[in-house]
Amino acid sequence: GEDVEQSLFLSVREGDSSVINCTYTDSSSTYLYWYKQEPGAGLQLLTYIFSNMDMKQDQRLTVLLNKKDKHLSLRIADTQTGDSAIYFCAHDTGRRALTFGSGTRLQVQP
């Protein structure tokens, strides 16, 4: 099965909160990441969390990590149309390369 799993699609209304979920199987990761990819663009690092933390907040973004369940989530408060993009969950491996999920497409409706 997939090492990192994400749901494919999420649709929210502008102003609502968005929650994008991710599950992973490798418990040896040091860092877990959220990347954003807008159409035709490269990946933008949004935020990351160290594996011994359970929450990190950065302005409108809140990352929650449940190591026991191997579950990572990204909450975007007051979602805007500019937040429409594909969001990738990733974690590092022993060799420093990242393993990515297949991405969640967030659609924000006005």
Add this chain to the structure above:
Amino acid sequence: GAGVSQSPSNKVTEKGKDVELRCDPISGHTALYWYRQSLGQGLEFLIYFQGNSAPDKSGLPSDRFSAERTGGSVSTLTIQRTQQEDSAVYLCASSRPGREETQYFGPGTRLLVL
């Protein structure tokens, strides 16, 4: 430069031809990574360079793929005898010493093999 740059941004080639993709990492970044993103998929690790150490090539899908990094800076990914299944976006990333957890990505090269 301000960020990771890649060239060309788009490449269309015929099956069987060789292609070279270039990556210029952020100045001072010692680690460089190549990933491949196929349509509708996440990113797949290809190869990792760290300073002068031997590269980690464990992600290369076949011996048609190779990469070099000259002078610890610019890297070239070469695909020989391209196949249609090589069509993808090839992304390069770099990170600085002591902060390898933060990888900065370039815009990618979109490769289409006809």
